[in-house]
Amino acid sequence: MPQAIPDAIRLDGVSKSFRLDDGKTVTALEGIDLGLREGEFVAVLGPSGCGKSTVLRLIAGLETASTGAVRIEGRAPSELAAAHRLGVAFQDHALLPWLSVAQNIALPYRVAGSKVDHARVDALIELVGLTGFRDARPSQLSGGMRQRASIARALVLDPDVLLLDEPFGALDAVTRRHMNVELQRIWGTRTLTTLLVTHSVDEAIFLADRIIVMTGRPGRILREVTVPFPRPRDPSVLRTPEFHALVDELTLALDPEEAAL
Template sequence: MTITPIHGSDSSVTPKIRFDRVTKTYATDSGEPVTALSETSFDISEGEFVCVVGPSGCGKSTLMQMLAGFHAPSSGRTLVDGVEVRRPDADRGVVFQQANLYPWLTTRGNVELGPRIRGVGKAERRARAEQFLEMVGLSLFADRKPYELSGGMQQRAQIARVLANDPEVILMDEPFGALDALTRERMQVELLQIWRERRKTLVFITHDVEEAIFLGTRVLVMTARPGRVLMDLPVELPDGLTPAELRSDQRFVELRDTLLDAIHRAQDVAA
């Protein structure tokens, strides 16, 4: 399989996602305030695949949780389609690092769950489940329980579950972090293919710079806590290369070095 990245965004289009001077402060168990994000602003256009990297503790997951609607900003606004995010919504699907499938349901049952909750009829939700199970290569495992699946298969099932619910935005918080290297590379290729077919807006948190370059149309680099966007780097790579060829391409190596240097600088950026 060859990789043909799709890059860039149209600045004339209203952003699908907007972080508008977002600050998030938590209280520790001792009551001391900790600022995870400070005055963070950026836009993401519809259909973009944006990866977010940065030092440990820089607020990447906090950013994701606010976009998902699990937490509210302390100040500033998080908007989707110009509407402020105030709670979780089915139009924003979340893929976690752990698959988090319901163990009493089959793979098919897990994938059908979102449409069932939304009131989709039995025939339609079964058709959706079959479509996305085939897309992620799990048609033959539709009747298996989660504990009968490998880690990579569970992650593919989780992705199918999110896609079957047809969200406008897909949020992924280090979804491949616990996988072995071979499974991880295979999942990256599969995710790119799914993104090209569905053209959803996708925000992907990772600590792996090469993964960010391989997947993203843009990479955001966050500073050390309190997190802010230090760099917003477009990813432009040659077309028609295999994954192995792409990773050894000169432009890929240059982007990797640029991002690694930015992350090292990010660790030293003061509040």
């Protein structure tokens, strides 16, 4: 596929195998080709254990590919992290328990050795709806609030790449929907190449421009779907027949056994 602009993130023929304690090797990913354009929001959708988190960890530079290449703007992922241009929100928020919400969100500044922009920290606290909780510690917050703080922290250095590893996986359905609406709103305020890993079909369709459906053991890309809904997306999109049709289509794609019936 010829393209005028090269992809911001590229995975070419990537496979990843892990050696287990008993000496056996397990292939988590096989033959992954994936490209993200600059400013594109891509969701990786798949059942648990399909290796979708491994895709994210490869792009974050937390794992290295067994074969193939992972490139961000033509360079190794670790270079992006070293330049403090990568934002990641993890499944388990990873907030430091001894810091307040504001201090946690300001942490990337301190780690980068730059001056903390308190105005920006406060603005992000407001953006994620944690005003009034800036001095609270993570243990005093609900699960949803912790995830919002974690997303604010991922955004604070205004990164070029945002990686979201099931950031709402532990939340109940209602909170999760609220968080999706908020994330969509936040994401609309800036250009940000984003990869979201999720097992929720609704979440993927509501948030992403493009959805990569994966199957497990070993993890492969099953199909790619471009989401037709224009932005900004109103939560009412979630109730349209087109939305439901796409949910049904992708749910079937995720469960080939049901599709065969």
